[in-house]
Amino acid sequence: MSRKPMVRPGGRSARVQQAVHTAVRELQAEVGRPELTVPMIAARAGVTPSTIYRRWGDLQELLSDVAVERLRPEAPPEDHGRLLDDLRSWAEQFLEEMAAPTGRAYLRDALLGDPDGDNAGRCSDYAAEQIGTVLARAVERGEDVPDVDTVIDRVVAPVMYRILFRPDGLTGAYAHRLAEEALEGFSAGR
Template identity: 55%
Template sequence: MHAAARALQAERGRHEITVPLVAARAGVTASTVYRRWGDLTELLADVAAERLRPETPPVDTGSLRGDLAAYCEQYLEEMSSPAGRAFLRDLVASCGDDRPACRCDLYIREQIGVIVERAARRGEPTPGVGEIVEGVMAPMMYRILFVADPVDLADARRLVDALLARGGGQPRG
């Protein structure tokens, strides 16, 4: 089902995709889609969540600042693209408990957790994962979703630098 939905997304605009079209492409009946996902929004959100699941750990640059900046720049670049924005809109449209958007929050927190743990092992002061999500990821997401101007990758580094300059974090060991 995911492969069928992804193929149709590559071929058509979002407004042209329907449950019967996805079902036909996947070789199943539309009722199969409705039973599993309920509606097209849920299916597309599930497809988006799987696309956003990280396949590798974040890059290890040797420092908290470098790791966070690299992760945030990559995230910003991917999610501010037209395809990334469409995925995020599908996720937001499906918000609710235990929905695909919640899985994406988990993926982000897991990746940031890896970065924080690495920094802690090096003895660097580290902000908490929640502090990074609120201070860096949330403002980036706002820009991606609601600001029409193109997003500048330097914004990611600026947000990371601002968080770390505020003295966020404690030495961990």
């Protein structure tokens, strides 16, 4: 049985989650991921190891939960005034963040501690929300746009595949080309 952290809007549960997540991030920076243990994290967070085991199940599920939170975008995508420019910028930033060593580590952790696929779904939702923001802005400007799934299929999916299996050529130019191809058949402000 997989245990997932309960997400509550506040109170003790939120404080425990924040303290444990902070402890994981600090300890990863200090001692490295391979050296992390649940008792070490619990001591830093000021909770008992049983609290972590009860809430997350094991170390890998905790690391997965922390990774998913770190993959959540901190701000909406930049608005450059035209769909093509917005999508190029977003695709380049997405590629850079996911392909960086820390991004790869977060992806690995997010998926390794995720036997049910819930974290993969959360990560996908983050990308879809960002793309949705870009597309909604373009609609407000009167531009023709593809749907979110088309952009995921034409930009996100190839980026993730290349990061995982063929990491050569992960450049800004590659991201721009994917964004342009995602908009083929739409006016996209060209």
